[in-house]
Amino acid sequence: MKAAPSARSWIAAGVRHELLTRALPALRHDMTAPVSVIRMAVLMLKRQVAADPVDPAACEERVNLIDNQVSELVGAIRSLRDWELATTDDGITRGALVAQCMTLMRSAFDLHGVALEVDDALAPQDDEPRRPNAAALRYLFLGALGYLHDGVDEAGAIRIEADGADGLRLSAGPREAGGASAVLDAHRAPRALAIDAVALQSLAEDMGYAVVIAPDSVRFALAAPAG
Template sequence: MKASPGARSWIAAGVRHELLTRALPALRHDMAAPVSVMRMALLMLKRQIGAPAIDAAACEERVALIDHQMSELVDGVRSLRDWELATTDDGITRSALVAQCVGLMRAAFDMHGIVLEVDPALAPDGGRDETRWPQGAALRYLFLGALGYLHDSETETGSIRIEARGDDAVCLNGTPRESGGTSPVLDAHRAPRALAIDAVALQSLAEDLGYTVALERDSVCFALAAG
């Protein structure tokens, strides 16, 4: 039986949920880190206030640190809006997209023995005038979906190289793991096989988001413009 449009949308929503679940450990870490720093700064501040002679300069330094970390935490909480497809965003550059998604998943992939390699042409460059592509949230899900597809491949992947294609596309190419290599942590951020990001899941996600992907067994390419 052919899936209805509503059913296909639910499939895509399930894929997005799975991808967000995989990214959550990194997001949680980014938000928990400022809290740890603030707790330590408060402890030091209490000790300084309780000392016989209060060092005003040291107290001001601790307060400034707490204020900075609070701003970092607020920014982290606000960044959760970046995952809402219904929210209008300012778009995203290709290098920023790659940097954000690789940053979110690198630790998990390292634990699974998968090396993420980024083409130097995709390195962030503050002085470069890059095109900002609309629908940053959709592109983030699509890129993470491509990473998940290669990560979940039945052929054990050893590395994934992310390359630029022209001025408006990205390609991810997987390389099989070499035999006799270091044993990875096999369950690190890997979903049960029933929830693996396979070709059907990735195509469903792309179609629902309005993008076209070119899929091979060990590669994924997609343009940054919808349609």
């Protein structure tokens, strides 16, 4: 029996939840790192205030540090809104999209023995056009990464390249001899919630994007979905 549209939407929602779960360690780090700095700065500030005589310059330095870290923390918390598809955003450039997703996933992929390689042509540029629907594009990009990570046996690297003026191509390459150990490989598979071709296609269709899925590559355009 063919899945109803509502069922397909639930499938896509489940895929987005899995992708967000995978990105959470990096997001959590962005929020906890300023807290650690603030706690240390408060401790030092207490000592400086209790000193006799009080050093106003040193106290001001600690206060400025705390203020800066609070701003970093607020920014990290607000960034959680970037994952809400219903939120209107101002779009994202292709270079920024790639850079953001690399920051989110590079450490996790490295731990699994999968290197992420980005073509130099995708370095963020000031004059790049912005594509709408940043949240949807972020999920789509992470979905493509997850598909190659989960589905390509013995993948040692995933390369991200430009595909024309408005697209991206992600491809998985084999692991070099003497690369990551089998211990790290044990964390890659099997996964009960692996991103397979059906999951990635459901995600893309639900958000209105077209993807070209091959066994070891994914291509998609960043153009706004029709309608």
